[in-house]
Amino acid sequence: MPRPQRCEQFISSDVCVVHVTQRCVRRAWLAGVDPLSGRDYSYRKEWIRRRMEALASVFAIDVLTYAIMSNHLHLVLRSRPDVCAQWTDEDVAIRWLRVFPGKRLEEHLAEPNENDVKMLVRNKERIHQIRSRLSDISWFMRALSEPIARIANKQDECTGRFWEGRFKAQRIVDEAGLLACSMYVDLNPVRAAVASSPENAPHTSAYDRAKSKSGEKINSAAFDLKPVSTEEAVHEIRDKSLNDLRQKQAKKRNRPIDKRVSPDAWLSPLRLKPDKLASDAEVHTEGVRSSNRGFLNVDWETYWELLRWTARQSVETASTEIPRSLAKSLRKVGIDAPLWRDLVWNWPRYFGQTSCVGSPEAMKEHAETVGRRHHRGQALAAHCFC
Template structure:
């Protein structure tokens, strides 16, 4: 069975959650120490994290969890067409121009002006297409991957493909699949022996949330969503030397909006609130699409379960989750003795499947795409209570 079509997995016009994986094609590492050359590319992880953070401030996409490893990265994303529809035409225009400024005579001057924003906002047909793209996970991943590939190629002094191909997308079929996938993503560095615990695994969403609880703050990478005054921009270009303009833009790139935020401030909030599902919960901070959570579980309880699961590194099932952490798994129908196996062997159960979740949810997803069943649906049944 070939890989499912993107149109079968998600629709930018409908809210959906996807587990996305992008893998580097080269022998040289995406990040970390390359065993062939001895070069350490670990700093590229921060390139990727900051790019994700910047895109979270302009796209109608919530970043739920992520992990950046040596030669690939995992993200769980939720597209938010309801959020994009609530933005004004001017907001849509400035957000798009910040990421895709278009061809200009002077690339280092590619700052959207008030005139640029007004011109785009008047083009209703073009704007409708842009609204669609701002909640499209494929466009989000494109805006994330392409700049990283160009920067890495320039640094490596080479050309050609940097990524293995199009990113792998796997639909999250229900809350059970979301919880298991979130822990699988957060524990990837532990599984890869890059860290002993989630607390020691930088460039993961769990690490960011743990550090944020300890009061850690960072310079925000969010785009500045205020257009440049057209007249002032013209005056600056005429009177400022090109090298000075380049240097000014380089400094602004470090902290475009001048904000400092919690380390996890750009990620989606953890717990799903009690507001109606129809409420988009627009973010007022300008650093993420919305303030809507994604799991019916407190962060503290998730962290306890995550730390316990991280310690169960040896192969085998049959270890029941401690009593204080059992209620959420029981509610989701997960066999307590199989929880460790479901997370640590997530790839075994769901690696070839177009979706992840309970057997019933996987079956419903298969029906929605014209199939009779989803790969892995039968084998994962052993991880769920009858």
């Protein structure tokens, strides 16, 4: 079966949930300890996390779960064109200029100012195009991958690819598939035996949420969405030497907001609000993420308990019985509780080669909408769902 086109998996005008995988070239350990040279590049995981946090503040993309490994990363993303439609043209312009400032004649003009925003707003055709891109998962991944590759190559004094190629995408079509995929992503370090439990697995969404529940605060990496005033820009140009301006603006170009936030503030809330309609965009107004909409019908305590129980079910210590309360939560979303552990721990066996994730019925329905008879893996995963 040929590899599906991006337009068959998601388009920027639809709200959709996608599991994204991006691997380092030749699966090299470019964000971990290189087994050949012994050099430790683990600090690059924080580069990637901070970049994702910054992009979550400007794109109409909800980051649901993530895990950053030594040679690849996982993201579960939800595009939100409904949120982007609520933004003014000025909002769209400053968000875009923060990520893609464009070419400037002088380095000191790199910081977007009010005049830059006004000029972009007057170009209605361009604003329409940008609005579409801000809710496009492909553009989000482009804005994430390119800067990381450039910085790493500069540090290593080399050229060429950092990432393997275009990212792999899997459309998630129902809540059962979303719950299983979220658990698989959060448990990646445990499955890879680089962490003993979710509590000891930094650079995952579950770790960030757990730290937030304990009251921890960190400096936000979200972009400052206020443009520099024209008067301030002119004043700096007049009163500073060009060399000083270049150094100062290089630091301010991607300046974050001056704010202490919870480690998971940039992530989508976990639980869906029962009193909210599906058509409600739930636009976030504090500048650290796009919306306040959750993505699962379980609370954090249930999710965390299920995550920890699943993490303990290694091949050697697999339990044959799942706690009754957790089994009930799984049955609510249509997952066969006795086979839950197998579904998460052996995820690549069931969904490693498919472009769609979900229950067999939901996968079949989605296949028909894109003109296919079925999705690969549809029959294999059938016995894991009720």
